[in-house]
Amino acid sequence: MVDLELRRVRYFLAVAQELHFARAAERLHMAQPPLSVQIRKLEEEVGFRVFERTSRNVALTEAGRVLLAGARNAMDELQRAIYSGQQTERGHSGHVRIGFVSSGGVTFLPKLLRQLRNNLPEVHTTTRQYSSNGALEALAQRSIDLAIVRTPFVGEKLQHRPILRDRVVLALPDDHPMCRRKRIRLQEMQHESFVMYPPNEGHAAYSVVQRACLAAGFSPLVAEFVDDVYGILGLVGAGIGVALMPAAISRLSVDGVVFRPLPEVAERFELSLVWRAEDDRRLISAVVEVLAKVGGVLGSHTVGDHRGE
Structure with missing residues (x-):
């Protein structure tokens, strides 16, 4: 040679x-x-x-x-x-595997990935939907590099950056008597059955709903536990119950579902970017910086009268 x-x-x-x-x-x-x-x-x-x-x-x-x-x-x-x-x-090239919860996947995840492509075009991503607990477990097992999960969460040797605080809105069947009203107080829903995230798979989202209802003076009656946003909204549309959801979800068009704001509710659904503390690759820090900035721009959503078409 x-x-x-x-x-x-x-x-x-x-x-x-x-x-x-x-x-x-x-x-x-x-x-x-x-x-x-x-x-x-x-x-x-x-x-x-x-x-x-x-x-x-x-x-x-x-x-x-x-x-x-x-x-x-x-x-x-x-x-x-x-x-x-x-x-x-420089952290501007490579492959990042991202896990996300269902509500984030159908609302702002497309904006995050688009911004990532615009800022770091040589970073390639693969994505997969999980429950919050499932995403954290996949992170610990190194099946993914970055997770988008509800806050707060339980996990060891993890770092996180908050990216979104979202208002709580009420999802109702479109034939519910309260749909005729533009403004509803959560206290008025104390005798309704709620479709909720399960406490074991969606602890953070479950806790937000529990705290909001307790602050309104009642403990929610549970009709069903469902760990997927479309599953929850499907049951609401079928008249099984009502649900408290992040305001970003109100942008979805779901047959048979109406959303109403709950301005008196102080609770917020929060999302964070989470990664392993030992993962000091510049690629991860660069991706986190881009996604965190997008989250800050998205801010907290508001909701009007969005009816499933």
Whole structure:
């Protein structure tokens, strides 16, 4: 195997482009005699002449033309490798696996991923939906690199950044008598049955609903526990019960469901980005910075009269 010095390849490419030793030497900021010496050494290393030289002309040999094509490809690959290495070092390139809870997946996750593509186009992502507990478990097992989960959460050796605090809204069947009213007090729903996230799989969301109802003076009657946002809204649309949801969900069009604001409710649904504390890759910190900024822009949602079409 021939061991070529990179600088000699550069010298060869310069002469091959100029087909003139003096101009090539000037371009390389060196004298012509040393350049000629380096080209002769390159020819000794490869075992064939790369240039035909006369007193007036310099031309590539047939073997030199073959070497030129390969050398150009090699230098292009090297430049791409250097660039990719630099992007990786800066955290601007790589692959990130993201787990998310269902409510985030159908509301603002598309905005987050779009912003990520715009800011870090060479970072590739794969996503998968989990419950909050499932996402944290996948994070601990290294099945994913980053999780979007409800806050608060329980987990060891994790870091997190809050990205969204969302108002609580009421989801009602569209034939419910209260739908005729634009404003409803949560206290008025104390005799209703609620469709809720299960306490074991959606503890944070479950706790928000419990605290909001207790602050309104009652403990919610549970009709069903469902761990998926579309499952909850499907049961609401079927008339099984009502539900307290993040305001961002009110942007969805769900058949048979109406949303109403609850301005007196102080509780908020919170989402955070979570990652392993030991994962100090610049890629992760760069992704977190981009996504956290988008979360801050999204802020807290409000809700009007959104009826499933």
